[in-house]
Amino acid sequence: MNPSLDPVTVLKGLIQDFRQLWRELLIFDVLFQLVRAWLIVPLIAMALSFLLFKAGRVAVSNQDIFNFLLSPLGAAYAVTLSATTAVLILLEQAGMLVVIGMRHRPQSAPLEGGHDRLTPLMSSFWRISRLGLLKLSVLTLLAAPLLASAYLTYLVLLTQHDIYYYLTVRPAAFWQAAIAGTILLATMTVCGAFLLVEWLLALPIVLFETLPARSALAASRQRVRGARSRIALLLLCWGGMSFGLGAILTAGFQYCAEMLLARLGQDSVPLLASLLIVQSGLIGFASFLSNSAISLLIHRVYHDISGSDHPLREIASSAASRSPDHAVERFTATRVRIAAAVTVTVTILVPVGFWILLAERVATRGTVLVTAHRGSAAHAPENTLAAIQRAIDIGADYTEIDVHQTKDGVVVLLHDRDLRRVAGDSRRLSQITFEEVQKLDVGRWFSEEFAQTRVPTLTEALRLCRDKIRVNIELKVFGPSAELAEAVTRIVREEGFESHCIITSLSDEALNQVRQFHPRIPVGIIVGQSIGDVNRFDVDALSVRADHLTDEMIRSAQQLNRQVMVWGIKGERQINAQLRRGVDNLIASDPELAIRLRDRWRDACDRDRVVMGLQILLGISQETTNSALEND
Template identity: 30%
Template sequence: MKVLQDVFASYRASLQFLAPFTLIHLSIRLLAAAVIVPVSGLVLAAALAASGQNVVTDQDIAWFLLTPVGFAGALALISLSIVASVLDVAVMTDTLRRQEHRVPRALLSGLGLFLGRFAGLFAFALQLVLRVLLIAAPFLLVGAAIAWLALGRYDINYYLTYRPPAFLAAAGIGAVLLAGLAVVLVARLSSWAIALHLFLFGRVPPRRSFAESARRLQGQRMQVVWRIVVWALLRSLLFALVASIAALLVSGAQQLFGANLRVLAFSIVALLLLWGLANAVVSAFANGALASLLERLYREATGDVPESTRVVAGRPLAVGALPVLLLLGGAAVALGGGLYLGGSLAERVSAEREVEIIAHRGASVARPENTMAAFEQALVEGADWIELDVQETADGEVVVAHDSDFMKMAGVDLKVWDATMADLAEMDIGSWFDSAYSGERTPTLREVLLATKGRGKVLIELKYYGRDIALEPRVVEIVEETGMSADIAVMSLKIEGVRKMQALRPDWTHGVLAATAVGDLSALDADFLAVNTGQVSVDLIRRTHAQGRKLYVWTVNDPVTMVRLISMGVDGLITDEPALARQVMEARNQLSAPERLLLWVSDRFRLKSFDLVAEEADA
């Protein structure tokens, strides 16, 4: 009961300071965007430059982080992120301790505290990161060792597809390790709950503040944990309430404004901006409650009560002119933003667009992936491109295979680089999907190119597992012998492989495939980029197009997401369902602009589920 009372009291205290807290929250976010984010960008750029690169992707990120420069850069970036995260609570705590309701003075006082102690705050954040890493390291190392021993024999896709006993055992052990790590971290973090207060207000050095916090809170850790849990639950409920209201308003916008696209676009963008403002107010309210909760905990543990502290419980909420002005100002900004951004949004959704449909490993939902059946079906379904993966066999042939072995496709423990064409001729790679495809065998790149010639284009992904011998020149030879040079493109996750192909055939179309990246993807020297849906943004599309490059997105199988991405301006969809993608593209061009806009917003903000395919069928 005391836990609930303390948490509710903290939210009530935060409500008394809602105006200064909201301005503090917005100002800190602006400060982070104006100072901390650019500084972080400079740190990242410096770290990449020191390594001789301007961007690293996928597995290269891990190797980069293991270098001294990469590790130091990562520590600096994480520490800066923590500083940005705790600024809200730190400045709000200062406001609570001063009982400063005057908004400008609260903000200036808090920022003065931050600026005066920035170096110490950074040192505090760095100490926190290092301590968490030291705690997590044994668990992570044991987990990595178990994964290597239990899951290292076969390709990971086999384990993910079939989930054999070894996978389940490793997953179970991993879950136990994660639970153990969570228990240890919660115990340690709860004991450090007032470490920041001890540094900022108790003048305890960052290095000593953690041990001092643990000493002061000895025997109170569970109380701290429960307080934070209840605070977080209330915070989540508040955000869910705001999101529900926003969803209702956006969903009803079309009924209010009919088919007037420009008014609809303005109204939806304005509503989304107001939603953002409401989220900012809720964030300020919740962060203020956390500041009050931790300040109360700090006072109880240390007996430190500032002279200016007065009891705020029961104090009437003074709603002066400033909160009203803030609300009106926010509404004005939302309206202005809606007018500015709505025009651009309206232009994007108004245009009828054609994008390239790229069949991911063929029509891999309808047929077994990377088989002649899948490629033939993709052509029948109207794919512009067939995407496939190539590797070398033991006898020097270039074959189509994604995984490092044949466990998933055939249940055969044989690595691609150890297989011969005689081995592959006996290996059924279709029955895992359906017995009707028992006759499917691993195709060669040559076979696919000849079958596709005159009917479509082929996007060749070079796969590297550290056993390639002459993959790039062999691909060049096969493409030229089949007369397909004008109808292929080459890409890879490994930038070095793309560079080799560019050196061999600079006039071909080359692309970089990126699942994750550190740095500016649009700066990569390639004809196109292929990114996952989580990376794509209007800004990335603009920057990529400004460089004269195309942007493809993978792997897109949801109809509503397809509509959003097409409207955003991507150049191609890499999909397991090429027929669906073409159907959606054609259906999108037949939709009214307001309908396209609602589909975009619904998918981007997960506001509502639309059954676009069902609507097409009904039509």
């Protein structure tokens, strides 16, 4: 094996190469990211939107998404998204390899113009694309049986009871499934790492030797034979260094920022803006360094194993005769400064300016409402009268409750499909009469204080809420939805709650049935994940999981005069972030905290809102800065 693959030797070489090439690599990385963000990604989004438009439907539930992906248009959507992602990753690496291949050496010099630099990349575009598709196809074939095994494990071990029982109680079946999933994940990781080593040289072979994709993969496997363990060690070192650098930069910046804000004032706009610029620079630097390091590593391994220079040396040498070294250096330095200025403008000033302008628009939307999730489930058993009373006592605007039917058709409050988690009874609600349900204790699991708490009916819940709090009624559809939708709308009408509630569900079919039975009752679609434009649903509100909610969803919904409700939020930082985005309703597990932060946001002046927005972008809350000052 070639002794130059010794990790210490390779590391020294990488440092030397980076010192020579960091300017050129930075220019390419910045330009590539800008082109991808402002040209390539929008074009891909347009293509995917066209496919979704042709499909004529929007998928929000897991089953809907699964069924869509199995359809011809759904398969085309998945292939398009996966293929473009794979090709973009390879194109970025290929561009850096071209820059590295023209490294400044005594026999060569950096190229004077961008045209000569891009020629090898553009001429290899289709071969690079085919390489990405071939890699993706092999990985898909490899992952298919493992994913099928994971799904079979889920069916065997995790379907006897409601999934929330397994996630909350974590019985033996949960740990058996976790062990099986860990083994499958480890198998996929090992296989993926093996292929990463086997395919490491395929891209430079395609780029520099103009071999087709299939031949390049075969050539790469042949050349790394006998050096796999050393290459794997080098890749492991690269991964560890990248992760370690990111962790160190994040922790160091967080600590320094919290201390500065605690000492100098966390409401200083210049200080917050300066910290935001530094944070963005550190994130960009860590990403650039990681991308550059892997490209430098691939090139060095390729050069050492192949044992000869590739054709780009001749191009670089001819360029050297056309431009003196000092002119090239000046030109390169100028481009670095321009690239840095463009990056700062696009990635920092534009978002900050957008958020500042957003403050006035958000203020005109009125007070953000707070919904207590499943009642105040942090302080009382969920979906009980005690939890609803707690939500009333703390001053929440809404209480969210989950409803479905007993065997004899009574609408009661219960989240899960069965009663295993809250009452220790494995039977499904649809298999039990209301009289049997009333005998079960659904409070002792939470605390002895709530022993002998019973499952309430929807009628009881609405009577408790009358003139005190509005109600978000979620339809839990575990079968045919028409009977449940009709029963709920009938109860809402009988109790006179049409203008004091909203009915939500994951099932668009159930909401359409609510519309048919009673058009005056507001309805909202619940979105945990989705494929397609959720604003195409005929609803009055969107109830979206926080990490899936986009600014485009908010903008489109509010243009259509629809409420935007957000769930899955925890802690001060996440709640403040959603307030800043301009949502209409916070569905919070800790409604007391949400109310306190909502009131602070409502009473803040424009300057204070700008300060809070900058703090959110920095990921720093008032609690953390106060804690930092106390610990100092």
